[in-house]
Structure formats: C-alpha cells, structure tokens
Amino acid sequence: MRARLLPAVLLLAAALLRAPAQTPTASPNVRTGTLAAIDKEAATLTVKTRTGAETPYRITEKTRILREKKTAALDAFKPGDAVVVRFRKSSVGPPTLYDLADKQSWEWLSRIRRETTQVAIREITEDYLQAAEGTDQAAIEYRITGKTAWSREGRPASPGDFKAGERVHVVPRLLPGGGLMAVAVSDTPDSAAKLKERSKAYVSGSVKAISVERRELSLHTLAGDSRDLPIASDCVVRRDSRDVPLSAVKPGQSVTVRLARNEEGEQSATRITIKTRRESRRRSPAPAKPAPVPKKPQAVR
Known part of the structure; x- marks a missing residue:
C-alpha cells in the first residue's frame, strides 16, 4: 500500500514546490527573456526565453521602449540584455510588440498602470x-x-x-x-x-436607509463614501441565489449594487444582491484532532 502511495506523494510535493514560481495573474502576452537579436531593416527583434526558445517580435511606431524608467530608443538595448516584452499575437507574421523594457522599468510601468x-x-x-x-x-x-x-x-x-x-x-x-x-x-x-x-459599474457597502415608495437607496460604501442612489423600476433584488422583493432590503445589510447610466449620465441601481452570512463566511479546515495520549502501563504488584 505504501509503495502505491509513494509516487502520488512525490508528484504532490513537486507541484507544491513549483507553486510559488507560478504567477496566475500575469498576462499571457507578457514575456521575460534575453534579447537575442535586433534586425532594424526587418523592424523585428528576437527574445530568447529560459527554455531556449527564440521568438521574433515586430516593432512598430507605437512600440513603447523604456530603459531605467525613461523613454528610450531601440539602440538603448543590446543583444544579451535581460528584457520584458508585452505583445499582441498576430495571425500573420510575428507578434506585434507593444512594450520593450528592462525589468526595473517594467515593474514600475506595471505598477503605475494598475x-x-x-x-x-x-x-x-x-x-x-x-x-x-x-x-x-x-x-x-x-x-x-x-x-x-x-x-x-x-x-x-x-x-x-x-x-x-x-x-x-x-x-x-x-x-x-x-x-x-x-x-x-x-x-x-x-x-x-x-x-x-x-467610476465602477458595481459598488458594495452597507445599507443606511431605503425607501421602497420613493425607490431610493442610501449606501455607505467600502471606500467610505455616502451615496444616494435611485432604484430603477426594473431593478432585480437577489438573496441566496433567488429573486426577492425590494422590501427584503433592510438597513444594516451588506449589499452589492450594479449600476447603469441613463441618457443624461445619471446612475441608478439595476440589481441589488444581499450578502448573507453564509455567503460571506469562508470555509476553514477543521482543526486537527489531538493525538491520543498513550496510557501509562500499570505497575504489576
């Protein structure tokens, strides 16, 4: 039995060791590597990744080039330099290069963009x-x-x-x-x-007050803002994955509101989702049972 479990345990351990290196939030159109070559006549450059694969990219007038957090010319990079590229895949020819930067510039650029x-x-x-x-x-x-x-x-x-x-x-x-x-x-x-x-289409917070007759919702948002929102005539109210009447919304409840703008640019609530304790409660693993305390052998008289 132990011999059968050993390969599975080894595979699980290997996956856990590799997990920290993964970046699930990274864009698939961003790649790091070493600049292998620059062909100015063809307006392309080639980047070599850690696996050894080399990929050409097409340079355009809109390609943004950064070196030490400053706009630079293509000549600022030489073959052998570590680079980060952001690109768009193309069905015809090499991917189009959006950004070319050194690591420091890319980390800065990514931060100020988000x-x-x-x-x-x-x-x-x-x-x-x-x-x-x-x-x-x-x-x-x-x-x-x-x-x-x-x-x-x-x-x-x-x-x-x-x-x-x-x-x-x-x-x-x-x-x-x-x-x-x-x-x-x-x-x-x-x-x-x-x-x-x-600026978002959704806002979350706690209900301060609601008037079903006037169809108005007063909300204290997560950002600390106070907002008075008109409720659209076709607004849908949801709780526990079911439709409920507008009267189910009460002061003190946590809600998420979907907003829409009319032709005048005014926002109104078109969907109100009431958050329940069951939805907000996160499942936590059950505490491990303490190991049984071995009984002391009784002395033989």
Missing part, C-alpha cells in the same frame, strides 16, 4: 496631465478627458484648481495603445479611492 499613484504635477494641458513620480522624478503622461473626475478638499474640482508642483493622487486606466488615462485626480488618497469606486 495602482493609484501619487505624483507631482508638471503641467496640465487640455488633453494631458504631465507629472513626475518617485525620488527619481520619473515622467508620466496621463490622458485627460471630460470623463476624468477631479476632487479637491473632498469637493468636486476642475483642472484649473491644480497648479504645477502640487502633489496629487491619480487613478489610472490602461489605454489600448499602452498609454495611460487619468480616471480620477485628487489631492488625497481617500478622495481618489472614492472617485475610483464611483
């Missing part, structure tokens, strides 16, 4: 927020539009309320071409978190 970042304003134009980040004053350019939300001292603001040299917190959104859009800009991280939450 996390709210404190930056110092350099300039605000009609279309862009130019900023500097960190002790090395790395340059960041954010696209700003009419959809960018601005906040100062907890109140709605506009780009004109901010000046060069001021520090702000920017909520980013990655654009298809690799650039960044500013979803929200605020002078405090708390306000930035609230603006980020308001």
Whole structure:
C-alpha cells in the first residue's frame, strides 16, 4: 500500500514546490527573456526565453521602449540584455510588440498602470496631465478627458484648481495603445479611492436607509463614501441565489449594487444582491484532532 502511495506523494510535493514560481495573474502576452537579436531593416527583434526558445517580435511606431524608467530608443538595448516584452499575437507574421523594457522599468510601468499613484504635477494641458513620480522624478503622461473626475478638499474640482508642483493622487486606466488615462485626480488618497469606486459599474457597502415608495437607496460604501442612489423600476433584488422583493432590503445589510447610466449620465441601481452570512463566511479546515495520549502501563504488584 505504501509503495502505491509513494509516487502520488512525490508528484504532490513537486507541484507544491513549483507553486510559488507560478504567477496566475500575469498576462499571457507578457514575456521575460534575453534579447537575442535586433534586425532594424526587418523592424523585428528576437527574445530568447529560459527554455531556449527564440521568438521574433515586430516593432512598430507605437512600440513603447523604456530603459531605467525613461523613454528610450531601440539602440538603448543590446543583444544579451535581460528584457520584458508585452505583445499582441498576430495571425500573420510575428507578434506585434507593444512594450520593450528592462525589468526595473517594467515593474514600475506595471505598477503605475494598475495602482493609484501619487505624483507631482508638471503641467496640465487640455488633453494631458504631465507629472513626475518617485525620488527619481520619473515622467508620466496621463490622458485627460471630460470623463476624468477631479476632487479637491473632498469637493468636486476642475483642472484649473491644480497648479504645477502640487502633489496629487491619480487613478489610472490602461489605454489600448499602452498609454495611460487619468480616471480620477485628487489631492488625497481617500478622495481618489472614492472617485475610483464611483467610476465602477458595481459598488458594495452597507445599507443606511431605503425607501421602497420613493425607490431610493442610501449606501455607505467600502471606500467610505455616502451615496444616494435611485432604484430603477426594473431593478432585480437577489438573496441566496433567488429573486426577492425590494422590501427584503433592510438597513444594516451588506449589499452589492450594479449600476447603469441613463441618457443624461445619471446612475441608478439595476440589481441589488444581499450578502448573507453564509455567503460571506469562508470555509476553514477543521482543526486537527489531538493525538491520543498513550496510557501509562500499570505497575504489576
């Protein structure tokens, strides 16, 4: 019996040893390796991975090249350099190269693309927020539009309320071409978190009050915001995977609300999911039973 179990145990142990090296959240279109060759005439470069496989990538005018967190020319990299590439697979020819960077630049770029970042304003134009980040004053350019939300001292603001040299917190959104859009800009991280939450189609929190007659929901959100939301006429209320009436929503309950905008841009609740204790409770493994205490042998008289 033990001989049969041994191979399974060895396979399980090997899987556990490999687990820390896996990165489930990493994009399949991002690869690390060593720069093997650059062909300027063909506008391609080749990257060799740890397995020894070599893959060519097509360079375009939109390829973003970073070296030491600064925009650089292709000549900044030489064969043998460790690189990170982000690409798009193509049915015809080599994959298209979106980003080429050294490891330090890629880690920085990945962070500012997904996390709210404190930056110092350099300039605000009609279309862009130019900023500097960190002790090395790395340059960041954010696209700003009419959809960018601005906040100062907890109140709605506009780009004109901010000046060069001021520090702000920017909520980013990655654009298809690799650039960044500013979803929200605020002078405090708390306000930035609230603006980020308001940009989402879902919001979670606890019910402060609800009026079934007026179809209004008052919510204290996870970001600490207070929101009064109109309830759509066709709003669906769910609890324990079943439809329930709107009257089932009570103050103090934890809920997740799906929001939709009308033609005027106003948000309303179209779906309310009531969280129950059973849903929020996480299963934990049963405590191990203590080993039985061996009985002491009685002395023979």
